[in-house]
Amino acid sequence: MTAWAVLAGVAARLCALGLTASAAWLIARAGAERPDLAALGLAIAAVRAFASARGLFGYLERLAGHDAALGRAARQRVRLYRALARGPLPGAGSRDADALTHMVADLDAGQDLRLRCALPAIIAGVAGAAAAAFCWALHPASGAIVAGGMLAAGAAVPAGAAAAARRLGARLADARAELTARVLDLTEGRADLLAFGALDFATAAAERQAARLARVERAGGSVSAAALAAGAAVQGLTALGVAWTAAGTGAVTSAVLVLTALAALDAVQPAIPAAQLYVALRPAAARVRRLIRADAALPPDERPHRPAVPGRVALRGVRVRYGDVPALDGVDLDLAPGRSVAVLGESGAGKSTLLALLAGLVQPGEGLALLRPARGLYQDAHLFAATVRVNLRMAKPDAEDAELRAVLDRVHLTGWLDALPQGLSTPVGAGGRGLSGGQRQRLLLARALLADPEVLLLDEPTEALDAATGRAVLAGVLRARRGRTTVAVTHREDALDLFDDIVIMARGRVELHDAGVHRQRRIKRG
Template identity: 45%
Template sequence: MTGLAGTRRLLRLVPVDTRGTAVGVVWAVLSLGSGVGLMACAAWLISRAAEQPPVLTLTFAVVGVRALALSRAAFRYLERLRSHDAAFRMLAALRVRVHAALEPLAPAGLPAFRQGDLLARLVDDVDTMQDLPLRVVGPALTAAAVSAFSVALVALVLPGAGAVLAVALLAAALAVPLATAWAARRADAALAGARGRLAGDVVELLRALPDLAVAGAVEARLAALETQDRELVRLTRRQSAAAGLGAGLAALAAGGTVVAMVLVGVPAVRAGDLGGVWLAVVVLVPLAAFEAVGLLPPALSAWQRVRRSGARLLEIVETPVPVVDPPAPRALVVGRVPHLRLEAVSAAWPGGGDVVRDVDLDLPPGRRLAVVGASGAGKSTLVAVLARFLEPTGGRYRVDGVDVRELAADDVRSLLGLVGQDAHVFASTVRENLRLAAPDADDPALVGALRAARLGDWVESLPDGLGTWVGERGAAVSGGQRQRLALARALLADRPVLVLDEPTAGLDPATADALVRDVLAAAGGRTVVLVTHRTSDLARLVDVGLLDGVVEVAAAGGSASAAEARVLR
């Protein structure tokens, strides 16, 4: 992200608290300005005290030193308090904005990002954005204001010295940050990406650890991570070395300016243009003034980090949304089972060709339909279309006769209770996992949903019952139990349309057939779409009236790139 246009995009992304940041800058200017005043007052006091005047002539300066010392600390505290409060408010708003942009991408748009790298963007890159007000805008404005004040103060005592200080501060403000940025340019450019790649590989290693252990590939993966970590350490050290270079150059510039002020001030004293007591003020004030200039090299480095992290966040925010809501969505009629209809629908995942093509499905209220087909035929893609995770590339999808392009995607999704192939179970209790679907449900209702999913006996056998912890991603339960928990959650949500995508995955055939029967019996008047590759008992389910029909989704021409549907029964 470069240029003025990139900066504008970044500023539109980051909700900076302008008022809070401005107040923080004011306190910072007062704090550093107090430091400059303290240096000037102390220098005059020391020089004047060396002449051993009456003590009363020093009283004002003594009081000034004490007051400025205390005010500097007080203003610094107020600056930190106000500027960090503004930064944290900005971070909270930015996190909401990024998550709001991420939510519509699920699930079709998420494969564009590695999970670990996405986590690094949501944590590290978002946190980096607090540097914009804290370490970029604030220090730059503070340095400009304090430098102007210092030059004015010195010029008031000796105009020539003020001009020298102005040139020195301007030169240091330009040269030192640029030298620091040049030294850190490669590290700054590579650091955010290196962190994201390392985070992605660590997450992948943790998830694939059992398979890697069986394959004997753990050591090789750990060695690769160690190599990445060494590279990350090298980049961090290079960035730190550049920051050290900036601090050293700033100190060198300050020392050089002090020497220059001596060369200007001593002749002025000899010529009678400057009192000897004021020479110390002219010579020592630049030391305090350069404290403000010393903020600029870190500010430029922080700006580089902000730009890199901002570009990574903009990739999320600017990723095209798979399903776009209309400007003025039509309202759905609630409280009844809708009529869903797909008419010659084709669909594709982002970046690929059509997976399903010219599919017709008619789902009037209460219909129970099974969709079967081989792996790769497009069954899950069809489910994604029904749930408005994918926009059809052709044909029409209607709800009660209304094209879904005229409806809000969330309104359409609110009609469906969806159980996917890899249903997610949260690291919580059985009770809390179920209450995601119905927050106000009592324990008898939860147990009833579990019984409908054939988990009644299982939950009663648990030591803590509904309060049993299921572990990270349901690690404490079996794959079949995890799938049935998700199914119970969908039943508890009581949506008018129930879409079950391979609900019997991980179950033995007898349990799978019994579960399908129980769920269909518990569905009541809901519309049910059962997606499965198992066809063993579907004909009998049609015969006894639990299913109205079976639709086969088959790859057209023997290819998974296209599909057509045909009614079997």
């Protein structure tokens, strides 16, 4: 569909050039030579045909271009939606606002990059080359001037504008980020600022930052105006040059060449704002691509080995460091398929890093990870501003309502669901706003269960629940696993008897991997 948009756009620009050239020929010949009306019939028909076709092809260009761009954006939105639903992606940030930015602003930027940058640049280049070739055929010297003017207006000026926009872009991004942070402090921290008598100081700082942002934006507007003025100057100089060189070709040919040159330079003028916009939009589009690719397979030299048995996890001498601090320090671990494993340890023992490694969110600096699948499904993910049904169907789009109710029953949310005013159609706030901590945890857990992964990774899945409810939820999850390998980080020792195996971690190492021994120690302590 993108190819059809390019073809339609090129056809529309060529019709505009044809309209200008035929109208110029018609007017010049009618005024200079005064021929019979019959001699002008072909030119009159051409003017009418080019005028009608230009509108038709312009409409088709927008139709095909928007269809292609919106279709691609929709596909990317679904892929990113599902990737974010599975869990935090590398580089996506940990806040709800980060996910929202990637879902809305960055995807819209990628759409604009295709519609307002790539498409106009391609169309301008092809149509401009055709116009230069036409002028060259009529008068080579004039054609050379037109080609030179088009290179200046369609390449040199946009390149300069893009370079200036790139320099301003970093300043603009910093200024906007700083202003956003200060406004957020004012809105969310107003009570604290009032309590400490710092509200006036924080307001003044935000106002200064707003003024700084305005100055940077004005500088950007000046750059845009200067670039457009330079393009218009090149257009005028090109027309003057063509008029001077074509003076001896006759009134009709000279008029056609001059007006065609103006139309040709006018066709490449959109390349100037497109170049500036490209600089602004490219980082956002690149972020979306990185996030989507982060959910795909790793390069061959980094790809984890995949044992033949689904759900098998084996780590050999794995080390993961955050700076100089070892998070995992020579971990050896074998988890048989279908086992339920509880991971215990004090804060900083390496439990969360172990889960992130199994989820594919971090890679080992040393050692070997044998994983099948190459990444597990992480329960700690994001809830979107959508209905309960939509949030659950992120894991299984074709799930029926009965299946959704069944998975909610497994995590003891049936009573909550029945109390909702619209049942499964009840909206959920972004990030689970409006839900209690326990409800959010269980709703995410229900979505993870609905996906039915080979390996399910749970990070304190019942932390916000009382002991009895937490045990009941864990029991329901483990009973329904049907051969699934389940690894849960938990601090609830009263529920360890539900698991097949226990892993105790300390200082980034596995100190114990034996359910029976751990239970014996617990019994002796009791």
